[in-house]
Amino acid sequence: MNTAAVVADFRTYPLISALGSVQTLADRVAVEWADGRISPFHHVWLRDNCPCQQCVYSVTREQVFEIVDAPDDLQPTAAHIDAEGCLCLDWHDGHRSRFDPGWLRAHAYDDQSRAERLAGQPQSHLWRSDLQLPVFEYTALMEDPAALLQWLIAVRDIGLTQVRGVPTAPGSLKLIAQRISFIRESNFGVLFNVQSKADADSNAYTAFNLPLHTDLPTRELQPGLQFLHCLVNDAEGGESIFVDGFAIADALRSEDPASFQALCEIPVEFRNKDRHSDYRCLAPIIALDALGRVAEIRMANFLRGAFDTSVEQMPRLYRAYRRFMAMTREPRFRLMQRLNPGELWCFDNRRTLHARNAFDPATGARHFQGCYVDRDELLSRILVLQR
Amino acid sequence: MNTAAVVADFRTYPLISALGSVQTLADRVAVEWADGRISPFHHVWLRDNCPCQQCVYSVTREQVFEIVDAPDDLQPTAAHIDAEGCLCLDWHDGHRSRFDPGWLRAHAYDDQSRAERLAGQPQSHLWRSDLQLPVFEYTALMEDPAALLQWLIAVRDIGLTQVRGVPTAPGSLKLIAQRISFIRESNFGVLFNVQSKADADSNAYTAFNLPLHTDLPTRELQPGLQFLHCLVNDAEGGESIFVDGFAIADALRSEDPASFQALCEIPVEFRNKDRHSDYRCLAPIIALDALGRVAEIRMANFLRGAFDTSVEQMPRLYRAYRRFMAMTREPRFRLMQRLNPGELWCFDNRRTLHARNAFDPATGARHFQGCYVDRDELLSRILVLQR
Numbered sequence: 223m224n225t226a227a228v229v230a231d232f233r234t235y236p237l238i239s240a241l242g243s244v245q246t247l248a249d250r251v252a253v254e255w256a257d258g259r260i261s262p263f264h265h266v267w268l269r270d271n272c273p274c275q276q277c278v279y280s281v282t283r284e285q286v287f288e289i290v291d292a293p294d295d296l297q298p299t300a301a302h303i304d305a306e307g308c309l310c311l312d313w314h315d316g317h318r319s320r321f322d323p324g325w326l327r328a329h330a331y332d333d334q335s336r337a338e339r340l341a342g343q344p345q346s347h348l349w350r351s352d353l354q355l356p357v358f359e360y361t362a363l364m365e366d367p368a369a370l371l372q373w374l375i376a377v378r379d380i381g382l383t384q385v386r387g388v389p390t391a392p393g394s395l396k397l398i399a400q401r402i403s404f405i406r407e408s409n410f411g412v413l414f415n416v417q418s419k420a421d422a423d424s425n426a427y428t429a430f431n432l433p434l435h436t437d438l439p440t441r442e443l444q445p446g447l448q449f450l451h452c453l454v455n456d457a458e459g460g461e462s463i464f465v466d467g468f469a470i471a472d473a474l475r476s477e478d479p480a481s482f483q484a485l486c487e488i489p490v491e492f493r494n495k496d497r498h499s500d501y502r503c504l505a506p507i508i509a510l511d512a513l514g515r516v517a518e519i520r521m522a523n524f525l526r527g528a529f530d531t532s533v534e535q536m537p538r539l540y541r542a543y544r545r546f547m548a549m550t551r552e553p554r555f556r557l558m559q560r561l562n563p564g565e566l567w568c569f570d571n572r573r574t575l576h577a578r579n580a581f582d583p584a585t586g587a588r589h590f591q592g593c594y595v596d597r598d599e600l601l602s603r604i605l606v607l608q609r
Numbered sequence: 610m611n612t613a614a615v616v617a618d619f620r621t622y623p624l625i626s627a628l629g630s631v632q633t634l635a636d637r638v639a640v641e642w643a644d645g646r647i648s649p650f651h652h653v654w655l656r657d658n659c660p661c662q663q664c665v666y667s668v669t670r671e672q673v674f675e676i677v678d679a680p681d682d683l684q685p686t687a688a689h690i691d692a693e694g695c696l697c698l699d700w701h702d703g704h705r706s707r708f709d710p711g712w713l714r715a716h717a718y719d720d721q722s723r724a725e726r727l728a729g730q731p732q733s734h735l736w737r738s739d740l741q742l743p744v745f746e747y748t749a750l751m752e753d754p755a756a757l758l759q760w761l762i763a764v765r766d767i768g769l770t771q772v773r774g775v776p777t778a779p780g781s782l783k784l785i786a787q788r789i790s791f792i793r794e795s796n797f798g799v800l801f802n803v804q805s806k807a808d809a810d811s812n813a814y815t816a817f818n819l820p821l822h823t824d825l826p827t828r829e830l831q832p833g834l835q836f837l838h839c840l841v842n843d844a845e846g847g848e849s850i851f852v853d854g855f856a857i858a859d860a861l862r863s864e865d866p867a868s869f870q871a872l873c874e875i876p877v878e879f880r881n882k883d884r885h886s887d888y889r890c891l892a893p894i895i896a897l898d899a900l901g902r903v904a905e906i907r908m909a910n911f912l913r914g915a916f917d918t919s920v921e922q923m924p925r926l927y928r929a930y931r932r933f934m935a936m937t938r939e940p941r942f943r944l945m946q947r948l949n950p951g952e953l954w955c956f957d958n959r960r961t962l963h964a965r966n967a968f969d970p971a972t973g974a975r976h977f978q979g980c981y982v983d984r985d986e987l988l989s990r991i992l993v994l995q996r
Contacts, residue, residue, distance in 0.1 A: 266927045271915050284812045284911040290934040329915045425671045441985045443830035500992035524671040528658050528716045540653045547677040598828045605887035
């Protein structure tokens, strides 16, 4: 049923439960499903979501109808369930709408249906120093969509993965990043070379140790995924260190709720400047989503501006900031590993903080390449692979 | 004074008022300026912001010191103003810090200093249908940094500009966009071609009218600036229409505060999908900044998913959404103009909604090219040009 519409939408809506009956009320209909659930649908919602070819352009699958063009007192003159199990409505201007029961159930907004959808969302798996690092093979990721999907789900839910067997020719990183989508350019380029440089425009391009941080907190949207690919690593030192920023925020929330609150509320400036650019971004270190869950960490001490908050708040902010930094140094959270040539890290830059120990450039060459891909691209690729 | 530091920082901090005296208190010092203002600075803030070469790497201008390494009970053993007017502190571990008075005043966080900085921030100039469209000449923008700066400030503060005298060779748009910075790629490419196509993956690529919208509300970060460059426009119809989304939100806030509130609070899904991608973003239509000012509009009816909110909220959301759409159609807000070959629009995609009338491809060719540049890049370029 409704095969054409399903194909054009690139999504399928299996029949969870058949439509049993429909009752018309003042501003809505109430349908009862075969499994007993009752779902109200407002008239305006139904008219707005009419899938007919007059309302939706089939080639782009985008709406051409605009709900503002329907009258305020919109009412169906009739509502029934047809022989194919679809909900049919006749509108008083003569328009007719017909809804597939699978689609309707997938979009029902009674409390129970909404709670089910929320529960079905992907969950972050928090980790500490004892994480069993998810490791993937380059060849499989390049050739096998099922392996690719498994990797991307690990990136999404765990936020830290390693890939092995990657060619060490400069630029090879592009090939695997583009398995997801296009690369997000920044002022450091499309691919950036992490090497010690005399004229460094970031501490990343020195041999210094780098404390745990996210990349580009100086930008409104921090890059979603970061790749770091090892081409050469003959220098002593330079081990990679990771912590799960969500796990630390979670621990801070229970161990020092006032500090957690301060980092959610008080914006901090991050900045990066050189001869050609001057980036500044003001945002809190911990961002929550609409449901109060930790959604993002923004942190890089070496890119931070002077704190600018009221005299009363300043001690509270410092207490929280110092506590958070101290936690990033605690062994319970830290995973340390040296990256070898042909290996790469791929991690959630807005969750997993990364650091490196100082290295000694006199003992040998060290050359990593890096790039970014946004979270939108990761989630889109997962959805396409799951079709 | 302190010339080396000022040059390395790429910013200058003029001496607004000299330091008069300094008094040491339990957890802070209080300085009195020659103009009578008193600014407290906490010990921890001063130690954190020490600009010495041990604490900040002069090449990158980035901090290497981390405040978590200072003791909790950090105290200066002495504080004085030196012969050059700098604030000098001796710390009890032997470290010494010296602060330029211009820098210190620029970062003072007493209430008056903070209020001054806030008042000095750029303000949006709201506009309606009678906007005197800011128009700029391509050649001047390509050659004269002062003209470039003027243009970019208009984009920032007004959010809608036109550029004339642009070459009509395909790809010319890149040259002017790159006067700001790199172009932000999307799933529609680096440059996208706005033409009527048989296999359109967006209603933008049809000859339909497009209602007022922002581009890519399907992404977590909507592109900051949008460019639309006219190469050929022989078709009848297709006029460009713009409204200031901030002006509409502002009017809605005073004319129908409950609807304004609903659009700030209730997230809405935007989505775009084709054979290779499936983007979804859930966010409110109006976003406010930390001070409660309208900071962003996210709106495209043809990319919107079915509303998913509680049964109680649904009528409130529809009422607000319909009211907002109706306002975008009101003549008091709308500016309409046909774009001619060699002209381009450059506008704030997160503020200025754009639309086009339907055109008739049978009457002639119509070919626009478009691209995006992010707000971070605009603000950075302005700061660099203002140095």
